[in-house]
Amino acid sequence: MTTESPLMLALDLTGTFAFGLNGALTAVRAARLDVVGVIALGMITALGGGVIRDVIIGSVPPATFQDWRYFTLALLGGLIAFTLSRLLKRLTYLITLLDAVGLSIFAVIGASKALDFGLGVGPALLLGVVTAVGGGTIRDLLVLRIPTVLRSELYAIPALVAAAITIIAVKTDVYGLPLALVAAAVCFVIRMLGVRFRIDAPGPPRHGRDPDLPHS
Known part of the structure; x- marks a missing residue:
């Protein structure tokens, strides 16, 4: 499999650590959770998307439960965020940056692993996005927030672009x-441009007040 390469594995583990730290920082900033809650949220963010992907493609037990490094790095990210919470909890930009790193890496890994298991282009695109946004979506629901993928500046779209680049690269041998890093970099740049310039994905047209909604 593509992800068995030592360098690709290192990329996957980097994304796991970034998402673990991001999820725990989100818990510190958005919710009053104790040490168990902070670490749990970090681990769910780091591991959730990969577990969903692996269950869907039949790679069971998921990689998270076969390789202790995934669990350890997710745990380490949570512990660092909790320990340094007073220093880091106001660093909103750091949370966004780490989220973009994890999003970019997991979109690439998710799409490539789906192809490794014989899935077609459409399912591979979908699983690239699911791997990238799955853990963060669970994180947001647990802290009672509308998931970032449904409201934030260009979130799912960059992951979709990275997955598409990955699929094209695989299909053309x-x-x-290098190509994995290019795909991840494209995702990262699009995501951060969306944050910087507050660019949103297109929404439905608005034509005044909805007559079916109560008036204030």
Whole structure:
């Protein structure tokens, strides 16, 4: 499999750590949770999308439960965020940056692993996005927030672009670490441009007040 390459595995583990730290920082900033809650939220963010992907494609037990490094890095990210919470809890930009890193890496890994298991282009695109946004979506629901993927500046779209680049690279037999890094970098840049300039995905047209809604 593509993800068995030591360098690709390192990329996957980097995303796991970034998402673990991001999820725990989100818990510190958005909810009053104790140490168990903060670490749990970090681990769910880091591991949730990969577990969903692996269950769907039949790679069971999921990689998280076969390789202690995933669990350890997710746990470490949560512990660091909790320990340094007073220093980090006001660093909103850091949370966004880590989220973009995890999003970018997991979109690439998710799409490539789906192809490794014989799935077609459409399912691979979908699982690339699911891997990227799954853990963060669970995180947001647990702290009673509308998931970032449904409301934030260009979130699912960058993941979709990264997954598409990955699939094209695999199908043309040029996929490897350089192309994986390119795909992840494109996702990261699009995501951060969306944050910087507050660019949103297109929404439904608005034509005044909805007559079916109560008037204030």
